Amino acid sequence: MFGTPHESALGWFLYFSAASFLGWMLEAAYRSVKERRWVNPGMLSGPFVPIYGFGALSIALLTRVMADGSPVLLWTTLAIAPTAVEYIASWLLEKAFGLRLWDYRSLPFNLKGRVCLLFSSAWILLVLLAVFAVEPFLIARIASIDPETLYFTSGAIVMYFLMDTANSIKSLINFKSFIEDLKELTARGGVFQPLFDFGGRRLPNEIRRLLKPLKAFPQLTRELKPMLHAIPERITAKLEAIVGGRYFRK
Structure with a gap:
């Protein structure tokens, strides 16, 4: 899809980065309106929320791996995948830092405060948006990037992610x-x-x-x-x- 295997890996990394940026835009808008002040969401300082990138990657991978299987099983898995990513991310961050960065225990139908029905429902809507709109658009744009620009852009973003994450x-x-x-x-x-x-x-x-x-x-x-x-x-x-x-x- 993105050329050589190396270019394909870089292409998917750009897709992850773009999805993380779109997720940042969405969450920044939601939280800023809710709190009536500017909120820069997520763990990173810059305009990326990686959990959205990992969610988008999991959806893209599942749609390809399960393309020839049962549509019911595919869509059930897609509906569950982002919530699973959120649960795993919460667990890993708590194990790494001893801190629970988000907590849904005050909301109904939550699972150990890591995920809840309200936001899982929102994830399902985002899955539909990703499959039918975001993924086709981003994949087409990334596939049109020439190899030199692909390498340079990916390298710059990797360096940024490393510094911001540190x-x-x-x-x-x-x-x-x-x-x-x-x-x-x-x-x-x-x-x-x-x-x-x-x-x-x-x-x-x-x-x-x-x-x-x-x-x-x-x-x-x-x-x-x-x-x-x-x-x-x-x-x-x-x-x-x-x-x-x-x-x-x-």
């Missing part, structure tokens, strides 16, 4: 480390004191490092809430204003 992993590790240190501090009855206190002008650097994961995954506020009493009120007030006070009050 920075995002670092931010999650910093968040987890801060939470663990704060737990130890509160267990001793201590109070958080920043290394450099900027008063009311800006958040201290230790708290600013929490903003990226908190803004992308507001459910992480539940990790902070039990220890908020150990953080000066002027800092928590500013943090709530940036992230969204309703997440701290849930």
